[in-house]
Amino acid sequence: MMPLMRTVILWVVAALPVVWAAITSLPGRLAPWEAATYLVVLGVAVVLVRRRPVTALLVTGAAWLVAFLSKVPADSTVGVGVLSTGLVTVGFLAGRHATAGERGVVALIGAGAAAVTSALVVLGGVDTALAAVSGIAALAAVPWAVGRYRRQYLGMVRAGWERAEQLEREADRAVEQAGLRERARLAAEMHDMVGHELARAALLVGALEVAPALAEEHREAARAARTAVTAAAERLADVVLVLRSGEREPVRSVDEIVARARRSGLSVDVTGDGAEPADPVIARTVHRVLTEAITNAIKHAPGAPVTVHLAGTGDGVELRVVNGAARRAPADAPGSGQGLLGLAERVALVGGRFAAHPLDDGGFEVTAHLPGKPATGSAATGTHRHRAEQRVRRSARRTVLLACAVAGGIVVAVLGYLVFDAATSVLDPADYQRLQLGRPESEVAAVLPARTRVDRPDAAPPVPEGASCRYYSTHANPFDERRLDLFRLCFRDGRLVDKALVERDP
Known part of the structure; x- marks a missing residue:
């Protein structure tokens, strides 16, 4: 689906509750100018969310809060629902497109x-x-977390496809290298066997050519045969040269790498039996790890001695490079850590184990355990898959925990507020019975609680004309069978004109 079409569809979905709030007959319905404003805000947020996800989330959250505060006194359904779909949509997309989650958390x-x-x-x-x-938490924070999880999941899928493409390229290179090795083998055989036979044939024909008893016409035939054999040998040499042109240059040995480092002024000590691997892929891996470790030592610990330990094991080789603490501060040695990550990936690719860590004395150690032959691609991809799965599992756990925490927090807060609302607005039944109609409001207020009940009953006796009424709890427990009963007191012109017990079926 094209990006423009996707953006339009998202905007239409987010705009449906706004249209509903504009055409509904509920008391808090939107005016045309309010609906138009919210539609424009949603359009801007949907367009902006890909490049400025946190900004889009803040804009939509602010619009939802304005709609909620302006409409909830008249109708809570309109106040909560008018921009709820838009906030959920933008929250999810913001989490999906945000490169880092910290700014989004701060914004929420x-x-x-x-x-x-x-x-x-x-x-x-x-x-x-x-x-x-509660609305911000449920409609923005939870979709944000779901979007973050979706981003991690798609990242794992994308990394898997990239890894598969990389393995396919490596397989192609392996096939190509096998072809090069076969070409080199054929060149060697042609040079050693066919070339030798051609040289021998040219020598025999040359001896026949100079034989004194040979007739002149036979001598010319021998000369022509010798010329043809010599030309065939030259063409064979050209073919051997072409076949050998695809061979890769030999890998430098550990001694050559160490000698070059010593020539640059680095103090390098070599230990172990020096058993270098026979397999060219493993040999190149050893060369890569050793070169990177020595380079890091020169960059981050200038002047420190380096110890290189190379020894054969039962199933491969072990390479350990240790440098001491820096004798002088490096002039400018910034590092992103990608070198060591690249080494870990390369070692894992051939089925080895890699470790790099600082030492207590301020030095640094790099260790690589390599097999005798490269492992298969399935073993190499284990590390990548494991890391990606760990990231996705952590994101899923955070999403589930956040959703549960928001839901649990809303439930606990609502229940707690119900208890608070009932307990702080209780009018003692004995005081209610003693209240007499016609008494001044100032005298009645002496026995009234500081708060009134928030909820208002739909079914209640008619309010006296010109009077204003207050509602109070009949008891402090908001969960018993008579939890909805209320005391109603109505005042007009500063005097109590009506009192009633409003009984409601729970």
Whole structure:
């Protein structure tokens, strides 16, 4: 699917709740200008999310918070749902496209803090602040984590295909090298066997040519035969040269590498039996590890002595390069660590083991255990697959834990707020019974709790004309069978004009 078409589809999906909120008959329906504004914001966020994922997430989160705070007093369904699909979509895409997750985490924490602060300042209700931060967590943080997991998973799949292509190229190179070795073998056989026979034939024909008893016409025939054999030998030499042109240059031995390092002024000591591998691939790996280790020692520990230990084992060779602590600070030795990672990959490719770590005395040690012959490609890919699977598993665990933590946090916060709301708004039944109609509000307030109940009953006695009513809990336990019953007190002109027990079926 083309990127433009995909962007349009995502925008349409995110815009559906906005259109619904504009045409619904609910009290908090959107005005046309509000719907148009939110559609533009969603369009900008969907277009921006690929290049500026965190910015798109913040823009959409801010728009959701504005819609929530402006509409939730009239209708909570519209307040929560108008931009919920857009926030979920942008949150997932932001996590999917963000190269690093730290900025997104900081942005989400900031969005949660802004939601709580804005809800307390604008509407002044703890329940609204709880709902706002729960919305940011459920609609933005969880999709962000899912997007991060999706990125890790697709990265593992992409790395697998790249690895397969690399192994295919290596297989092609192996076939090519096998062909080169066969060409070299044929060249050697042709040179040693056919060339020798041609030289012998030319010598015999030459002896026949100078024989005194040979007639002149036979002598001319012998001369022509000798010329033909000599030409065949020259053409054979040309063919051998062509066959041998594909041979690779021989790999430098450990002694040659060490000698070159000593000529540059490095103090190098060689230990072990010096048993170099016979296989050319393993020999090149030894050459690569030794060269990189000596180069690192020169860069990061100038002036330090280096010890090279090469010894044969039962199934291969062991190479260990140890350098001491730097005798002087390196002038400029930046390093990305890619050299050692490349060595680890190369050693793993042939089925060996690699380790590199600093020593207690300030030095550094590089160790490679290599087999006698390269391992197959399946063994070489184990390290790559294991690392990629570990990253994906960690991302999946973080996603599941975050989703569970958000869900559990919302449940605990809601239950806790229910307990808080009921316990801090309880009007003692005995005080309720003593309240008399017509008493001044100032006298009644002396026995009333500091808070009123947040919820308002749909089915209640009619409110007296011109009066304002308050609702209070009948008891502190919000979970028993009469948890929804409320005391209602109505005041008009500063006096209590009505009181009622509102009984609701739980």
